[in-house]
Amino acid sequence: MSNQAYSPNFIKRRSFIELNARERASVFFDAGTSRELLGPFDRVESPWLPMQGVTPQEDDGCVVIKGKIAGQAAVVVALEGAFQGGSIGEVSGQKMTAALDLACADNEKGILTSAVILLETGGVRLQEANLGLAAIAELMASILALRKHAPVICLTAGTVGCFGGMSLAAGLASYVVMTREARLGMNGPEVIEQENGVEEFDSSDRALIWAIHGGEQRYATGLADALVDDDTPQVAEVIRRFVSKGVPPEHRSSQVALYRNRIAKLDTSRQWDPKEFRALWTTNASNEENR
């Protein structure tokens, strides 16, 4: 501790992003309370990948850990971005949905149980296409059911980010937590460029990508509830705080009039600079408050 004055804070940080899904999912729990469910030794793998010459993984890239967070029952579900880009297949999707449904059933029995979902995913796993899309629809239904009882917290830390259909799952969350390295959006820059051309979105423009989808921007525009450093103790502390906070008075995705008004006031005849957009968005918000 004697060199504390000389080392900058980031050197003392313990990176969260560098952890794998299993390690990430483990950091939130009260000591000695957690256990993994349907782990790699259960070997429930994707039945569809081997049919296409793709090696499956024993946990299908989804880790489920149950335990206590801040003294309260909770389940953490983490997607492994390093396996198939964190994509949602039949098994990984069903692990998430089933975990949330079991948490929901516990709440109905009077055992307050929250869920934390760690999203590093590009969305549907195209090798499982329609079962992946269906899994996301069912996960969304389960988030809606659970969040009536207890908070559903989505954390996206990076570096994959959260895209495609899974961005809708994040949109339904009680709370969204991001790092500066994380991105959250429906369509990635490459897809937009492919569909509507480089004038619409230059996917090689890294600065633009982070300026639009990055954690800092999402937090500045009120679309994420917390911005955290890539520091494991800090990430864990913020997640614990949201678990303790309980269900918000109104979920973001239910505030239709607020966001519909904001969209109505935007000048859509031109592109917006992301920094300028912060002002547009907030100005609109204060107008609403004044009315």
Place this chain on the structure above:
Amino acid sequence: MSEYTGVRGTVWFRAFTGHASPMIGDPNSVLTGDAPLGSDHARFLCVVPDPHARFPCARHGEVGQEEGYTLAARVREVIEHDKNTIKRPIIAIVDVKSQAYGRREETAAIFLAAAAAADAYGSARLAGHPVITLVVGHALSGAFLTHGYQANRILAFDDDGVMIHAMHKEAAARVTRRSVEELEKLAKEIVPMSYDIRDYAKLGLLYKLLHVENPEKPSPPEIRNVQDELIAAIADARTSPVDLRNRLESTAARELRKASILVRTKLEAQWLE
């Protein structure tokens, strides 16, 4: 292909409601109407192309911000109205090519607009409204998650113009580094990858496949028949749980979604340990 998106949606919306216009204050891309259906008065919703839409990337039948929030508002209106009374059916007529792919959309968080619509449909279902989806054309990826996939029951036409999928062929081929021909060959062997609605039906997610000779020009008896099928689906939804478990309990699902069922069985056993 794209010029057809919306034709079927408009045709069927008009067949059920007698008109094809948006409600006052809504964008032209969202049709909302109330009409009798059996002994109910149902709310019908449909997204159609608006070549003059405010958002340039949402002018060909894509689901973007305006569509998402309008659907959400029109569904929530019904939830609020029926708070203390019988929950009327909500019918989503689906013919949508995709979500809107644009920079403005991403900057202004299209994911939240999509989530808001899904939230409204899902909340309606949880509140006891029979939410029934009729897929008359395309139901693709984020657009279907936004508009239709939260329904208690999903019906579709068994027709080559009907497609439910995670991504259109060309993009899916690019992303998985295959040619369109390779993808089509693979899609014939791997049921969840198939673009054929009859294969989709094997997944057990559909309540029923309906046949209409020409979905772009339905005859009055065909319309009545589809209405009867919707009425039957409403009755079935009203006597069933409000969650989506039926999608795993069908005979087809027990065959094709064995892995899903295994996950649920094992996870539940370990959860309770």
